[in-house]
Amino acid sequence: MTLQTEDDVADFVRAAKGPVAVRGGGTRAQGGVDETLPVAGLSGITLYEPGALTLVAKAGTPMTEIETALAAERQQLAFEPMDHRTLLGTAGVPTIGGVVATNASGPRRIQVGACRDHLLGVRFVDGSGTVVKNGGRVMKNVTGYDLVKLLAGSHGTLGVLTEVSLKVLPLPERVATLTKVVPDAAAAVRILSDALGSPYDVTGAAAAQDGDGFRVHVRVEGFDDSVGYRAAQLRDLLHLDDGADPWADLRDVTALGDCPFVVRVSVRPLQAAGLLSRMDGVDRVQLDWSGGLIWLGGAQAALLAQAQAICADIGGHATGIKGDFGPLPRFQPQPAPLAAISAGLRAKFDPRGILNPGVMG
Template sequence: MRPETESELAEIVAGLREPVRVEGGGTRGVSGRDQVLSSAGLTGVTLYEPGALTLVARAGTPVAEIEAALEAEGQQLAFEPMDHRRLLGLSGTPTIGGVVAANISGPRRIQAGACRDFLLGVRFVDGQGQIIKNGGRVMKNVTGYDLVKLMAGSWGTLGVLSEVSLKVLPKPEASATLAVAVADATGAIRILSAALRSPFEITGAAYDPQEQRALLRIEGFADSVSYRVGRLQELLAEFGGADQIEGSADLWTAIRDTAVFHDLPGDVWRISVKPGDAPEIAARIEADQSLFDWGGGLIWALVPSGTDLRARLGGFSGHATLVRSNDETFARLGRFQPEQAGITALTKGIRQKFDPRGMFNPGLMG
């Protein structure tokens, strides 16, 4: 099912008799036996006001199309959404609705915020086929319930997005990356934390254990970047010094898309933790390969297929999401971290309100 208008989408949902798997471009790895309801036919940028830093697009609009429109005006999606295709071995076309539904955010999240922080408004169809609009086209629109934030990261379990409104930002004039040699996660977190506590506006803070280096990105006006690089190098002298890497755009794309795992077999997990806990958590993971992003707050880990990483981790402050595996392991372990009883009751209550018939992505999020 691939509606091409919002009204057609609403009509299809109202007539559903069996659950469906809601899908955008089919690039995020959600599979199942249910029939697919795709938003990929709802395409097109319906409003773009560069002066107001505002863009409105239908949910099935390819991310590449939006990025091209923004590039022409010297602007960008500040939250730097990850492209999962190589990691998951999938084809398809990433859509803006899929990005919003999964709250996909890349390395710049530590400074700019997540996708949900740039979401101004949404239009979606709920489980009874009703068209619902919430939010607006300006950041100060605060009337009514904040369904905008609720839809971001709901993975299509509350409704099918038909249109999203986003705040965009100017592209930085210049970018620079510093690399610091470091032997272990403990040392890397100390370096990343020192940089992030500084006033130099770090927009990327990662650690690559394979290359044994901490990576820091600074963006902005050229003179400002040059000044901040110099000051940051002074700050990092106590850690052995920092070297500037030329032409580092591809490096941050590789970090964003976890390129280190692309051609390796095994399960991939995404672990969200407090940065200070990252070294201890990494030791528990015992990963074949790993990558730290968000100053240590996000750990990507490659482990043997079928590994119950949550059992290996035990209790910790954070959550572990299974991103890449086979159907049997997904069925056994679940994609998302099990919720506490109180949160589960709240989640079920919300889903009952939005999708009382249980039509959308059953079993995906508890």
């Protein structure tokens, strides 16, 4: 079945007799649900106003189409949505609906925020088949409940996105990357934290394994003269060298692509080294957001159980990204009060419990 319009999606949901798996461009493996709700047919940019820094697109619009349109005007989605295909070993076509549904955000999040912070408005179909519109096409547009923020990162469990409105930003005139190899994660986090704590407007602070140590990467962007000055100051302050541009690979976590199991952990940056010292069976590590985001790759599903247990102890969240984790919940179990709120929201938006059941608990 090919769904081409929002009304098609609403009719499909109303007619559904049981659980459905929402499918966009097919970049993520889905299982456990027999019926698929395909939204890739809802495609196309419906409004793009470069002067107003606003773009509106249907949920099934390929990211390549959006990026091409923005690049022609030297603009971008500044939150750097990652492409999961190399990491997950899947094919398909990344879509803007999938980006919003997963709140996919890359290294620049430390400066500009996540996808949800750039989302101006949404249209979606809830679990009863009702079309809902929230937000608009300017920043100050929300009265009542801010469903825009709620839908971002809901993984299709509250509604099927049909259209999104996003704020876009200009491309920088110049980008500079500084780098250095350090002996361990603790040293990497110290340098990255010092970079972010400096007055030099860092837009990327990440580290990837390099032999027995870690190679840190620090990015500055903006106008040519400003970038030259700030890069020179950081080079002297942190004893860094000029480096190549690694940010697409860091964004897409390509270094962990051959790991059977991948876990994504979010903690306070200064807790990163301590968490890693308590983990067993980790084959590969990547740090982002100065160590606040940790990617762990390994050969055993126990990786997720370990990470979630440590996060329950120190605070934070561990999410299973790649691999069959069996009965383990892919998302960090919530405390009882938050779990009750989450269940209540799902009951309101999807009273039959048919949208992507089991994805988030």
